[in-house]
Amino acid sequence: MISDDAGEFGKAVDGSQLARGRILDWFHIAMKFKTAKNSVFGSQTVEPHERIAIETEIDHAKWLVWHGKGRQSVSRVRALDATLLAKEGYEYSRLYWNLRRLYFYIENNAGTLVNYGMRYRKGLPISSSIAESAVNLVVSHRMAQKQQMRWTDEGVHCLAQVRVAVLNDELSVEKLAELTMTSAIANSTSARRAA
Known part of the structure; x- marks a missing residue:
């Protein structure tokens, strides 16, 4: 069953003979990454020459999730967040909140992440x-x-x-x-x- 992290779906399929497990919907994951990446552009605490490096780091973390490596992705986003904490005013920025939401979202749903790239190549659904x-x-x-x-x-x-x-x-x-x-x-x- 493909769903976001809402709890209603678990209740809906309790007792179903066909539902074997839950997969986190790729669309919702991609939207979390997009929000984090968009907040890099508007961040006052990030210098223009640093934006490309931060966006690249977010893209690498997304690539890891796409290939079923959620824990490595969380580590990468946390390391980026720790690096940015040295900047004055960062903890009050949208980027700070969006990066935190992103890594908590991936970390909390680690058990429902799969290798989306492999599923996509096999023609299996990755989104609802x-x-x-x-x-x-x-x-x-x-x-x-x-x-x-x-x-x-x-x-x-x-x-x-x-x-x-x-x-x-x-x-x-x-x-x-x-x-x-x-x-x-x-x-x-x-x-x-x-x-």
Whole structure:
């Protein structure tokens, strides 16, 4: 399963027979690196001639993650951060915060990093962006306020559960009864709160 570091996905696949592990979405990793690299350009504490060296160091750290070497990448970004700490005012800059976010993100998700380059060359997915954009298109269209046949929040949740069960070949009469019962309980609880 490919996802970002949000905890909802772990809960969503608990008990699934098909989900074997989680892979950190490459898109989210790349965005963290891009944010760090962009903050080099705007940093007042970095001299113009140093920017290229710092950007190159960030690119090398990204290359390491792409090739499944997350721990080495964290070490490289930490070393860069330690070097920059000698500069006056660095700890108050966007670059400081973005580098820290980057290495904590990679370090905290080290167990979900894979060799993205190898997966890409084999034609395996490295990002969930295609699925996310399709979901956003369908759901946002049906959830729009001015839509005539607008879905409720509970309806979308139930539909998503049924669709996941179908895709995982886990939909059965018992599973459908369980989803219906769960939905009925949730609706009666929310109805009592509203009253």
